[in-house]
Amino acid sequence: MTLRANWGTDTGLVAEARQLHETLLVVNGLDASDFADGLIPNLRAGGVTANLVTGLRDGVRPLTTVASPHLQFLRSNQDTLVHATTVADIRQAHREGRIAIVLGWQRTDYLSEGLDNLLGFHYLGLRSSGLSYNVGNYVGSGCVDPEPGGLSHFGVEVVQELQRLRIVVDIGGHCSEATSFDVLEVTDGPVVCSHTNPRGLRPGNPRTMTDGLFRAIAGRGGVIGITAFNFFLVPSGLATVDDYLDHLDYAVRLVGAKHVGIGLDQIIGRVIAGPVDPRPFPPEAYPPRYEDWIYPEELSDFTGVPLITAGLLSRGHSDEAIADIMGLNWLRVWEEVWGE
Amino acid sequence: MTLSRRGFLELSGSGALSATLGLSACGGESGAGAGSDGSDGRPPVIDGSVPLASPDRGPEAVNGHLAAVAASEILCAFVPIATIEHFEASLRNLLAMHRFSAGAGANWTLVRRVSEFNTLRVGRAGVVPCFQGLQMVEQDIELIRGFKELGVGVMAITHNWKNWNGDGCLERTDLPLTGLGRLAVREMNAAGVLIDLSRAGQRTSLSAIDESATPVVFTHSNVKSVRDHPQNVTDAQIDACAARGGVIGLSAFPTLVTDRAQPVLDDFLAHLDYLLDRVGPNHVGLGLDFDDRPRKRYARDPLPDPPYAYPQGLSGPADLDNFRQALEDRGLSSSERDQVMGGSLARVLREAWAG
Numbered sequence: 001m002t003l004r005a006n007w008g009t010d011t012g013l014v015a016e017a018r019q020l021h022e023t024l025l026v027v028n029g030l031d032a033s034d035f036a037d038g039l040i041p042n043l044r045a046g047g048v049t050a051n052l053v054t055g056l057r058d059g060v061r062p063l064t065t066v067a068s069p070h071l072q073f074l075r076s077n078q079d080t081l082v083h084a085t086t087v088a089d090i091r092q093a094h095r096e097g098r099i100a101i102v103l104g105w106q107r108t109d110y111l112s113e114g115l116d117n118l119l120g121f122h123y124l125g126l127r128s129s130g131l132s133y134n135v136g137n138y139v140g141s142g143c144v145d146p147e148p149g150g151l152s153h154f155g156v157e158v159v160q161e162l163q164r165l166r167i168v169v170d171i172g173g174h175c176s177e178a179t180s181f182d183v184l185e186v187t188d189g190p191v192v193c194s195h196t197n198p199r200g201l202r203p204g205n206p207r208t209m210t211d212g213l214f215r216a217i218a219g220r221g222g223v224i225g226i227t228a229f230n231f232f233l234v235p236s237g238l239a240t241v242d243d244y245l246d247h248l249d250y251a252v253r254l255v256g257a258k259h260v261g262i263g264l265d266q267i268i269g270r271v272i273a274g275p276v277d278p279r280p281f282p283p284e285a286y287p288p289r290y291e292d293w294i295y296p297e298e299l300s301d302f303t304g305v306p307l308i309t310a311g312l313l314s315r316g317h318s319d320e321a322i323a324d325i326m327g328l329n330w331l332r333v334w335e336e337v338w339g340e
Numbered sequence: 341m342t343l344s345r346r347g348f349l350e351l352s353g354s355g356a357l358s359a360t361l362g363l364s365a366c367g368g369e370s371g372a373g374a375g376s377d378g379s380d381g382r383p384p385v386i387d388g389s390v391p392l393a394s395p396d397r398g399p400e401a402v403n404g405h406l407a408a409v410a411a412s413e414i415l416c417a418f419v420p421i422a423t424i425e426h427f428e429a430s431l432r433n434l435l436a437m438h439r440f441s442a443g444a445g446a447n448w449t450l451v452r453r454v455s456e457f458n459t460l461r462v463g464r465a466g467v468v469p470c471f472q473g474l475q476m477v478e479q480d481i482e483l484i485r486g487f488k489e490l491g492v493g494v495m496a497i498t499h500n501w502k503n504w505n506g507d508g509c510l511e512r513t514d515l516p517l518t519g520l521g522r523l524a525v526r527e528m529n530a531a532g533v534l535i536d537l538s539r540a541g542q543r544t545s546l547s548a549i550d551e552s553a554t555p556v557v558f559t560h561s562n563v564k565s566v567r568d569h570p571q572n573v574t575d576a577q578i579d580a581c582a583a584r585g586g587v588i589g590l591s592a593f594p595t596l597v598t599d600r601a602q603p604v605l606d607d608f609l610a611h612l613d614y615l616l617d618r619v620g621p622n623h624v625g626l627g628l629d630f631d632d633r634p635r636k637r638y639a640r641d642p643l644p645d646p647p648y649a650y651p652q653g654l655s656g657p658a659d660l661d662n663f664r665q666a667l668e669d670r671g672l673s674s675s676e677r678d679q680v681m682g683g684s685l686a687r688v689l690r691e692a693w694a695g
Contacts, residue, residue, distance in 0.1 A: 060479070109478070109479070109504075112426050112475065112478055113426045113428075135504070135518060135519060135520060136502075136504065136515075136518045136520075137504050138501070140502075141515065145518060145519070146516075146519065147515055147516060149507075149513035149514075149515045150512060150513050151512065152502035152513065153501055153502075153511065153637070153638045153640075154501060154502065155502070156512070279519050279520065279523070
């Protein structure tokens with residue numbers, strides 16, 4: 001494995017962490033990066049085996065054709081990656097030294113032509129879905145809506161159909177707490193929050209999640225993924241890997257190591273600049289310019305992921321807890337929901 | 341031809357959609373000029389909800405029903421083009437309506453300006469294409485201008501259920517307009533679209549009334565104090581709508597009239613009397629809503645299954661004389677009767693369309 005140059009001298013704790021990281025099955029619960037050629041080597045460099053990427057959509061629109069560039073990308077990189085739809089696929093990829101890509105959505109706005117289309121998206125590989133993205137839609141309300149509310153009738157149908165098709169229901173984070181708690185009322189079994197940060201460490205940012213919802217998701221056997229988005233980690237200035245570890249630690253103290261994962265939410269390869277649309281991205285939740293949508297330097301791509309393992313080790317987490325947080329928790333929930 | 345959503349979006353607001361889609365720009369600047377607003381004569385009788393002439397029924401049904409409408413002296417029909425249909429289906433329906441209007445056997449015309457009311461006469465009705473929801477627009481509110489260019493003169497913010505703009509009257513939640521919903525209202529104002537709140541939730545409708553620069557309508561809703569149904573309007577909605585110059589269109593749809601299995605005309609008139617007493621004829625219109633199709637989407641929706649038992653004495657356009665008589669019996673003046681029969685809706689169309 002290639003670790004980045006600033007990984008440091010190969011002695012003591014660093015050596016131990018490197019050794020441990022190489023034994024892990026590392027899973028990232030949410031990635032918003034481009035489907036581009038650099039992605040696979042970057043994941044490999046960070047020792048990440050499985051990566052859930054937002055795909056199967058055309059920007060913010062539903063797929064207009066099943067000839068999706070995402071599917072084309074997966075198909076044309078079969079030598080290095082696996083388009084995973086089962087946990088068995090992920091384990092096999094790990095054994096073979098390949099990267100497993102899982103496809104998910106961050107919103108259900110892609111079902112405007114009808115709920116029946118969800119079956120088709122499941123066939124295309126959809127295995128996880130958020131509900132609303134920051135602002136309300138026909139399913140429920142979003143985290144930045146001035147007044148949040150519960151699910152709509154269609155929203156109830158959507159989450160129940162997701163469960164029937166054994167697609168992971170992803171709440172919290174982008175969708176409002178009111179909608180999230182409503183989802184818990186009308187679903188069974190584990191649900192997740194693929195990528196958020198604790199409100200307790202980032203008060204005032206509505207995109208983060210309350211302790212109550214952390215506990216509720218964990219109480220259902222789910223997992224909460226922690227993002228490395230700079231502005232969710234710290235209100236100003238540059239966040240560090242230590243800040244990221246603080247967020248992981250907070251979550252672990254709150255709900256235990258069986259219910260926390262990484263959901264780094266990076267945007268590798270996406271060239272965006274200029275002012276953001278304040279309606280879905282108000283300044284209390286997101287930096288108002290895309291130039292400031294950054295990550296701690298070492299976590300701006302996947303090569304720094306081993307530093308998370310090292311940090312957890314240095315903070316005294318057990319090898320078992322580290323293995324869970326770095327990937328096995330996602331696999332446990334995915335296996336339970338997907339059924340294979 | 342038709343257009344992809346993306347192509348439509350690119351042309352929306354450019355004024356080039358009609359030409360691109362091969363439509364004649366009906367109701368253009370050279371449209372019927374005499375009088376600006378029908379003021380040279382009485383306003384046309386307007387029915388604010390005529391689903392029996394919706395284009396997905398095919399040209400024979402559309403032409404046939406509009407002939408029956410015109411025979412009853414209803415000269416202007418708001419025809420739903422789409423409710424919860426997505427973009428492609430909505431555009432397809434709208435283009436079909438244009439095609440039918442130009443076809444043999446169409447003794448009716450599309451209306452885009454209030455001044456065109458002068459060209460309508462018994463036997464030749466005018467049609468205002470309407471959206472009874474904004475599902476087709478989704479988050480691309482720029483599409484509103486494009487659909488207005490193609491003749492959609494009235495749009496509802498949502499239809500019974502939740503969308504990106506707000507909540508419907510049958511929803512599990514009752515939230516105000518979303519941020520996007522407020523922008524959609526402004527976009528409809530700017531595009532010259534009359535805003536319809538008939539199937540919107542209570543708080544969504546109140547915030548839309550507040551947000552809109554021009555008067556709004558409830559095209560087909562009755563009085564909740566008379567018949568407790570989620571599609572009927574509360575006193576707060578009635579008062580807010582009227583205070584901003586808006587109009588409530590009375591519906592004959594049975595479950596909105598009464599909870600009795602077979603309504604009679606007097607049940608319908610109870611809603612009329614309530615509104616006349618509370619806000620006066622300048623804020624009352626008709627949205628009779630004669631229909632024969634299922635409306636339920638979810639089993640729990642408080643909507644009956646067809647066939648619908650419309651009120652005895654008001655079971656179709658041909659019964660309209662009974663309603664005219666009731667207005668006379670109530671001692672309304674000729675001009676007040678004209679307001680209820682269509683003048684009030686013509687007024688808000690003129691304000692929303694700016695001509």
